[in-house]
Amino acid sequence: GAVVSQHPSRVICKSGTSVKIECRSLDFQATTMFWYRQFPKQSLMLMATSNEGSKATYEQGVEKDKFLINHASLTLSTLTVTSAHPEDSSFYICSANGGGAGEYFGPGTRLTVT
Amino acid sequence: AQSVTQPDIHITVSEGASLELRCNYSYGATPYLFWYVQSPGQGLQLLLKYFSGDTLVQGIKGFEAEFKRSQSSFNLRKPSVHWSDAAEYFCAVKNYGGSQGNLIFGKGTKLSVKP
Numbered sequence: 001g002a003v004v005s006q007h008p009s010r011v012i013c014k015s016g017t018s019v020k021i022e023c024r025s026l027d028f029q030a031t032t033m034f035w036y037r038q039f040p041k042q043s044l045m046l047m048a049t050s051n052e053g054s055k056a057t058y059e060q061g062v063e064k065d066k067f068l069i070n071h072a073s074l075t076l077s078t079l080t081v082t083s084a085h086p087e088d089s090s091f092y093i094c095s096a097n098g099g100g101a102g103e104y105f106g107p108g109t110r111l112t113v114t
Numbered sequence: 115a116q117s118v119t120q121p122d123i124h125i126t127v128s129e130g131a132s133l134e135l136r137c138n139y140s141y142g143a144t145p146y147l148f149w150y151v152q153s154p155g156q157g158l159q160l161l162l163k164y165f166s167g168d169t170l171v172q173g174i175k176g177f178e179a180e181f182k183r184s185q186s187s188f189n190l191r192k193p194s195v196h197w198s199d200a201a202e203y204f205c206a207v208k209n210y211g212g213s214q215g216n217l218i219f220g221k222g223t224k225l226s227v228k229p
Binding site for chain 1: 157
């Protein structure tokens with residue numbers, strides 16, 4: 001089946017720094033990828049829709065200048081958390097549409113901001 | 115707007131007992147429905163999905179789910195639970211509203227398995 005990878009799987013950074021998370025579709029092309037955030041013991045909430053070759057679409061309440069999304073190719077989307085703060089600590093998961101209505105999730109990235 | 119409700123936050127069953135996790139959705143047309151499982155600190159694994167056709171869907175790890183339009187439900191079942199099934203389970207529906215087909219998740223049901 002379709003595989004989506006994320007890198008890194010875990011990252012610790014200091015407050016005020018920026019962190020980049022990569023999401024790759026390994027064996028298929030994805031014009032659309034989604035970024036979700038999951039706080040501890042909570043469900044996944046959609047942050048933004050990443051569109052190849054165009055600007056991302058952000059959900060209400062998500063700061064586009066803080067969470068920069070770049071979808072430069074059909075197999076790669078990146079999420080950069082800029083000027084990270086401890087409240088940005090979360091589990092970030094990406095997904096990609098593998099055709100039809102199927103959606104494949106990456107393994108997630110655990111971000112801890114100290 | 116579409117939504118998913120998982121009424122049970124936490125369920126505990128004995129190993130070998132049967133399991134049913136409830137999921138109700140809100141959507142006017144035929145929904146695309148999914149069940150995912152998440153172990154602590156891990157990503158999501160797709161158990162099964164329903165798009166159309168046979169309303170009883172078979173998935174991996176011995177799970178099945180039944181789509182019941184009249185009840186707006188898509189409950190997940192397993193006849194005999196194993197200790198390794200302890201995890202968080204999420205029901206989701208495909209969003210055909212604003213964003214381009216993302217998934218809308220329920221709040222999840224945590225499954226604990228007693229020896």
